[in-house]
Amino acid sequence: MGSIKGLGLLLLLAGAFALGVWRGWVPMPAEWNPWAPLDVRASPNLLTRYKLSRLQDDPALCDQVLKTAGLRVSRQADTAADAACPLRNVLRVQGSEVALSSSFLASCPLAVAFALFERHSLQPAAQAVFGQAVSRVEHLGSFACRNVYNRADGRLSQHASANALDIAGFRLADGRSISVLKDWPGEGDSARFLRRVRDNACDDFNVVLSPDYNAAHRNHFHLDMGRWWVCR
Numbered sequence: 001m002g003s004i005k006g007l008g009l010l011l012l013l014a015g016a017f018a019l020g021v022w023r024g025w026v027p028m029p030a031e032w033n034p035w036a037p038l039d040v041r042a043s044p045n046l047l048t049r050y051k052l053s054r055l056q057d058d059p060a061l062c063d064q065v066l067k068t069a070g071l072r073v074s075r076q077a078d079t080a081a082d083a084a085c086p087l088r089n090v091l092r093v094q095g096s097e098v099a100l101s102s103s104f105l106a107s108c109p110l111a112v113a114f115a116l117f118e119r120h121s122l123q124p125a126a127q128a129v130f131g132q133a134v135s136r137v138e139h140l141g142s143f144a145c146r147n148v149y150n151r152a153d154g155r156l157s158q159h160a161s162a163n164a165l166d167i168a169g170f171r172l173a174d175g176r177s178i179s180v181l182k183d184w185p186g187e188g189d190s191a192r193f194l195r196r197v198r199d200n201a202c203d204d205f206n207v208v209l210s211p212d213y214n215a216a217h218r219n220h221f222h223l224d225m226g227r228w229w230v231c232r
Contacts, residue, residue: 037061040069040115044203048116052225055108059089062108069115070096076105085145085160098122098134104142105162109225113204114165117223121200126172129193136171138179140220149216158207164224170197181219184211197221202231 158164
């Protein structure tokens, strides 16, 4: 009986503490407050994935977070709900200090995850291996209204909701190009950089698929914000 009362008291105290944090009565650093908006400039932590998940259905919160992202974006109109691949709360990402091979459509979680990746994963990897920054990201696109692997049967790909991006390579500040297709199989700095980028990306995206996954990904990294977690 005493243990039940003790558990009840513990739950009551935990609930009171959570209410206090939510109401702002209990001081809490924003990065550790689950109800505070994500700040892309802050180092990712255990709450980052949860905060990313809140963005899909909250355009106002998305816009607030994007102010910390350093991305150039434009908001796109939602498509019809009965479209083959309806899009909502979608942005066109046009770049940042890092150039893109072309702009791409992205769900809000994907756009913010890309900003996190660029700041906390990609550039640190480039500095660690090459001592310089990445100046351009080469990608194969994001939105494609199709099933996984273009199969006639099966589930829609994350690309069908602009929730995935395929990255094919990078250009460094000195003009050097690094290709997933050409450099992944090697053993030099370019291969080491690509493996570090792949490993780091798993902290930012829910699904990361590299050439290690299968032959279909031999020329790119697939990055998406779907419901599953895979790092290959």
